[in-house]
Amino acid sequence: MSRIIKRIAVLTSGGDAPGMNAAIRSVVRKGIYHGLEVFGIRKGYEGLIHGEFIAMNLGAVADIIHRGGTMLMTARSQEMTTPEGQKNAAAQLRYREIDALIVIGGDGSFRGAQTLSAQGIPIVGIPGTIDNDITGTDLTIGFDTAVNNVVQAVSKIRDTATSHDRTFLVEVMGRDCGNIALQSGVACGAESILVPEIQPDIDDIVAKLERGHQRGKHHSIIMVAEGATSAWNLGEELRRRTGFETRVTILGHIQRGGNPSALDVVLASQMGAKAVEILCAGETDRMTACVNQEILSLPLEVAYGERRPFNKGLYDLANQLAI
Structure with a gap:
């Protein structure tokens, strides 16, 4: 030039x-x-x-x-x-x-x-x-802000999950890339993390939920990248197979916003x-x-x-x- x-x-x-x-x-x-x-x-x-x-x-x-x-x-x-x-x-x-x-x-x-x-x-x-x-x-x-936004939201969701003994599925952005789900899932201590890069193992998710319930765990957080699977369908499948009450929260554009x-x-x-x-x-x-x-x-x-x-x-x- x-x-x-x-x-x-x-x-x-x-x-x-x-x-x-x-x-x-x-x-x-x-x-x-x-x-x-x-x-x-x-x-x-x-x-x-x-x-x-x-x-x-x-x-x-x-x-x-x-x-x-x-x-x-x-x-x-x-x-x-x-x-x-x-x-x-x-x-x-x-x-x-x-x-x-x-x-x-x-x-x-x-x-x-x-x-x-x-x-x-x-x-x-x-x-x-x-x-x-x-x-x-x-x-x-x-990226760092988006991950922190997810972590802050999940900290609030966890309060309700614990109070009502529920399993929460939190859907985050990531149509083709699971980086937000992975990083925020680790930071939140999520029981399971679903990403587009890896085929989800429903049997493994069910087993984790049941093991946690057996040792007295009162809530569970499952992090779902939007490109991995439908959080709504997964929540219904988990409810059917475990009998646990499930709720879905889709964070959407909350992840993009804020300082x-x-x-x-x-x-x-x-x-x-x-x-x-x-x-x-x-x-x-x-x-x-x-x-x-x-x-x-x-x-x-x-x-x-x-x-x-x-x-x-x-x-x-x-x-x-x-x-």
Whole structure:
């Protein structure tokens, strides 16, 4: 990348994740620190295509570091999946003389970024998704907060479960990835954890519930990733086979909301600053990544490599501790 970077833009795309605002703040302030003009793009790629640009100064990102969601808003853009939409997006950046674009989002957002890169737009991606399913990085912005949100919710559910001697099935997000269910399940001491990566063993779940009941346990928590099975159907099956009273709680978008954790704020701040440094160094087609607690610059294509293996060791430990 030979051009001198003077004007950059940032957008958030796909599902929102706690910590995105901290990343936006970092991009804006780090950019201004290096003498750059910084613009925000509202509503992701949809806003990019339709020219929803706003100039960002220091005051524009004041008091947002602790807020959930994204001040720039986000949207899923069907138009961006078409050649015409991609061409229009690049044209909007050139019309405003934007030299480079920083995209905060998941793998779908990164794919959109690569279509712009193919048209000569310098690009850096920042991984922001609560699923923590981006290859190449140990952590994505929003994952730690989502796990903590689940743990806090389950601590409240457990009070009711104990009072009424019930089995609660808690469904969490994770259509294709069970990371939230696994991490929060271990943190909550769940009796069973169901994830898309491993076929559920209903007989084993029943056996655990019955063993717990025999030793006087007054409640049970079963963590279910939405892509693993239907929590409602599983709850009915368990009630039929054990006779225990079951209840289902679907946490849904509660997991995405609220103030980001300290870990997510620090991670987002580091990644936002690193993205600006990458562009100032004349690099493009890169992504920020957290590897062994260090923030690195990796080729954007790494995000589309073989998915990081599911943490089977932690999953096995959870089962061992739930005997």
